[in-house]
Amino acid sequence: MLEIKNLKAGIGNVQILKGIDLDIKAGEVHAIMGPNGSGKSTLAKVLAGDPKVEVTSGTIRYLGGDLTAMEADVRARAGVFMAFQYPIEIPGVNNASFLRMAFNAKRKQNGEEEMDPLEFDEFVKQKMKIVEISPDFLMRSVNAGFSGGEKKRNEILQMAVLSPKLAVLDETDSGLDVDALRIVASGVNQLRSKENAILLVTHYQRLLNYIVPDFVHILSNGKIIKSGDKSLALEVEEKGYDWLLPCSEQTIRGTERK
Amino acid sequence: MNDKTIKDIVNREYQYGFKTEVEQAKTIKGLSEETIGAISAYKQEPKWMLEFRLNAFRQWKKMTEPTWANVHHAPIDYQNIIYYAEPKQQKKKESMDEVDPEMKKTFEKLGIPLMEQKRLAGVAVDAIFDSVSVATTFKAKLKEAGIIFCPFSEAVREYPELVKKYIGSVVPATDNFFAALNSAVFTDGSFVYVPKNTKSPMELSSYFRINTEGSGQFERTLIICEDNSYVSYLEGCTAPKFDTNQLHAAIVELVALDHAEIKYSTVQNWYAGDPKTGKGGIYNFVTKRGKCLGKHAKISWTQIETGSAITWKYPSCLLVGDDSIGEFYSVALTTGYQEADTGTKMIHIGKNTKSTVISKGISAQRSNNNYRGLIQIGKNASGARNFTQCDSLLVGSECNANTFPYHDVQNQSAQVEHEATTSKISDDQLFYFQQRGIATEAAMSSIINGFCKDVFRQLPQEFAVEANQLMDLKLEGSVG
Numbered sequence: 001m002l003e004i005k006n007l008k009a010g011i012g013n014v015q016i017l018k019g020i021d022l023d024i025k026a027g028e029v030h031a032i033m034g035p036n037g038s039g040k041s042t043l044a045k046v047l048a049g050d051p052k053v054e055v056t057s058g059t060i061r062y063l064g065g066d067l068t069a070m071e072a073d074v075r076a077r078a079g080v081f082m083a084f085q086y087p088i089e090i091p092g093v094n095n096a097s098f099l100r101m102a103f104n105a106k107r108k109q110n111g112e113e114e115m116d117p118l119e120f121d122e123f124v125k126q127k128m129k130i131v132e133i134s135p136d137f138l139m140r141s142v143n144a145g146f147s148g149g150e151k152k153r154n155e156i157l158q159m160a161v162l163s164p165k166l167a168v169l170d171e172t173d174s175g176l177d178v179d180a181l182r183i184v185a186s187g188v189n190q191l192r193s194k195e196n197a198i199l200l201v202t203h204y205q206r207l208l209n210y211i212v213p214d215f216v217h218i219l220s221n222g223k224i225i226k227s228g229d230k231s232l233a234l235e236v237e238e239k240g241y242d243w244l245l246p247c248s249e250q251t252i253r254g255t256e257r258k
Numbered sequence: 259m260n261d262k263t264i265k266d267i268v269n270r271e272y273q274y275g276f277k278t279e280v281e282q283a284k285t286i287k288g289l290s291e292e293t294i295g296a297i298s299a300y301k302q303e304p305k306w307m308l309e310f311r312l313n314a315f316r317q318w319k320k321m322t323e324p325t326w327a328n329v330h331h332a333p334i335d336y337q338n339i340i341y342y343a344e345p346k347q348q349k350k351k352e353s354m355d356e357v358d359p360e361m362k363k364t365f366e367k368l369g370i371p372l373m374e375q376k377r378l379a380g381v382a383v384d385a386i387f388d389s390v391s392v393a394t395t396f397k398a399k400l401k402e403a404g405i406i407f408c409p410f411s412e413a414v415r416e417y418p419e420l421v422k423k424y425i426g427s428v429v430p431a432t433d434n435f436f437a438a439l440n441s442a443v444f445t446d447g448s449f450v451y452v453p454k455n456t457k458s459p460m461e462l463s464s465y466f467r468i469n470t471e472g473s474g475q476f477e478r479t480l481i482i483c484e485d486n487s488y489v490s491y492l493e494g495c496t497a498p499k500f501d502t503n504q505l506h507a508a509i510v511e512l513v514a515l516d517h518a519e520i521k522y523s524t525v526q527n528w529y530a531g532d533p534k535t536g537k538g539g540i541y542n543f544v545t546k547r548g549k550c551l552g553k554h555a556k557i558s559w560t561q562i563e564t565g566s567a568i569t570w571k572y573p574s575c576l577l578v579g580d581d582s583i584g585e586f587y588s589v590a591l592t593t594g595y596q597e598a599d600t601g602t603k604m605i606h607i608g609k610n611t612k613s614t615v616i617s618k619g620i621s622a623q624r625s626n627n628n629y630r631g632l633i634q635i636g637k638n639a640s641g642a643r644n645f646t647q648c649d650s651l652l653v654g655s656e657c658n659a660n661t662f663p664y665h666d667v668q669n670q671s672a673q674v675e676h677e678a679t680t681s682k683i684s685d686d687q688l689f690y691f692q693q694r695g696i697a698t699e700a701a702m703s704s705i706i707n708g709f710c711k712d713v714f715r716q717l718p719q720e721f722a723v724e725a726n727q728l729m730d731l732k733l734e735g736s737v738g
Contacts, residue, residue, distance in 0.1 A: 076694055
């Protein structure tokens with residue numbers, strides 16, 4: 001589904017991703033872990049098409065096509081979804097119309113008829129059960145005045161409504177208490193299928209107790225330095241990241257800490 | 259009225275409304291007592307009307323142009339303006355092909371022909387082309403209900419007592435520089451009179467059109483609602499694209515007596531000048547004021563201001579009658595090099611008077627958007643209340659938004675509230691929409707409509723859609 005080859009990308013003049021190779025097939029769940037500043041979120045953004053991130057070399061193939069040549073909205077309608085680390089507030093635009101706009105944009109793309117508000121209301125209420133959100137939420141402005149947990153649940157609701165082929169979850173677990181984490185994780189698990197793939201970007205192993213990955217990759221200084229199965233995450237949890245880093249980098253990081 | 263006649267009217271209206279190649283029958287350039295006399299003569303006015311004009315002109319000569327507004331323009335040469343331009347009505351060109359292509363495109367994009375049709379179905383229209391009213395629809399039907407809806411110049415001739423009683427009673431000729439100018443040279447506009455215990459059976463609407471290059475438009479509108487009456491009135495304005503600036507200095511006066519209600523809505527889309535150079539465009543220097551003279555009277559202003567190079571406009575309410583209500587709902591959108599200094603004055607004079615002010619300013623590109631509002635509570639206005647909410651939305655980083663609220667409270671029992679916010683459409687917001695599959699133009703439109711909805715919902719339903727489309731059209735190409 002997704003093939004990333006020697007991807008280099010950065011923001012402004014700063015190169016952040018320094019040669020990423022990653023293959024994700026339908027039905028798989030991959031977790032990207034790594035210390036702060038390793039480039040995890042940049043990788044998520046590059047996949048979503050954030051205009052702030054510039055690809056300098058390498059390729060990203062998605063369903064056989066060149067992903068980097070597609071605008072962010074085109075990617076989204078082609079099934080790429082990113083759950084934001086910091087979901088954006090849109091005052092004045094309510095959730096119901098936002099969700100319906102997004103949903104219908106995709107339907108239109110697929111040559112399907114747009115869903116009218118009444119029909120959509122029924123549809124979205126079913127989806128809301130997945131993330132345990134109360135119905136009054138639909139009339140509130142998108143993310144405006146939401147708690148951290150509500151924002152993250154809203155991301156998963158959007159994911160449920162749009163049923164993406166490739167879902168990238170950028171630190172969806174950060175800032176969540178145990179209950180919210182359980183709800184969000186169970187939401188994601190319900191959406192997991194043989195047809196779609198999920199890329200989890202996370203700082204902590206905690207999330208992976210709830211959403212069990214097929215593969216774990218450790219990202220450091222813009223490169224994947226180790227890949228393995230879920231046991232790799234546990235190992236990191238126990239020992240930290242330092243033992244994985246090349247010696248030269250340990251020194252640099254050590255210097256930074258001073 | 260059956261469909262066929264409606265269609266006929268639509269077609270006729272359409273020709274008047276959007277043509278640019280119209281031959282002039284009469285024009286008057288320059289400003290003097292002679293030119294004012296000539297305007298008055300063309301309009302076949304009674305002597306008292308000419309006296310009113312000349313008196314205003316003499317006052318105007320002693321006045322100086324106001325400079326306190328946060329707008330910028332070169333000095334206006336008042337001798338170089340065409341004060342009167344009358345189209346030769348018989349020699350109209352019949353084909354749409356002769357309309358300025360840019361204008362045509364604009365109207366096609368706006369869907370105006372369709373809107374005209376919709377509007378005409380249940381709305382009476384007075385169409386004012388340069389200095390004269392060219393058509394007023396549904397006059398007879400309104401007359402049955404006792405309502406007078408006619409061009410202002412006709413009212414001066416046909417209903418002199420009413421005009422004499424109320425003209426200048428809300429906006430005196432000496433009120434300000436541009437009001438004095440208008441009082442001297444006003445040409446046409448609408449006159450509405452709603453008798454006691456009468457609710458207008460339809461929306462009334464005027465379409466103002468500046469067509470002649472170098473001409474100014476000095477329209478004058480007067481609406482009077484007697485006890486227990488109601489009217490909803492809407493004006494729309496357009497002008498073709500010229501490199502020179504044109505002056506539009508109107509006066510609108512509203513008078514509401516006991517328990518009367520006037521709802522006045524404006525969709526202003528004068529030519530705004532070249533968005534890339536700022537060249538040309540209308541100077542929209544307008545004095546609009548309503549007087550709630552009676553008890554429990556209500557005057558509500560709703561304005562969607564999207565056009566004009568410069569807007570200087572403060573639709574206001576004088577709340578004289580006890581328990582009277584004033585409302586001001588405004589969306590002001592500026593793009594390109596547009597400048598707007600707009601807001602309201604709520605003058606509380608009577609007891610328990612209430613006012614609400616909701617202002618939404620949107621600035622994009624290099625424009626400059628200012629809200630200026632005065633809330634004045636007089637000594638005797640016990641129990642007066644005001645609520646003001648003033649929101650600014652910035653699009654891009656080169657535009658400007660300011661809020662200038664003035665409060666003058668002289669009664670201890672008054673309650674005055676002011677809320678203000680400033681926000682910006684961020685790249686992050688647009689990316690968020692995009693990441694959900696929603697293209698940038700649709701995202702902008704959605705954010706703007708969300709921002710404006712408190713005001714849009716005040717518009718008569720037929721025009722709410724038009725307002726939405728107008729906003730989208732104006733914002734097209736202002737992203738990125």
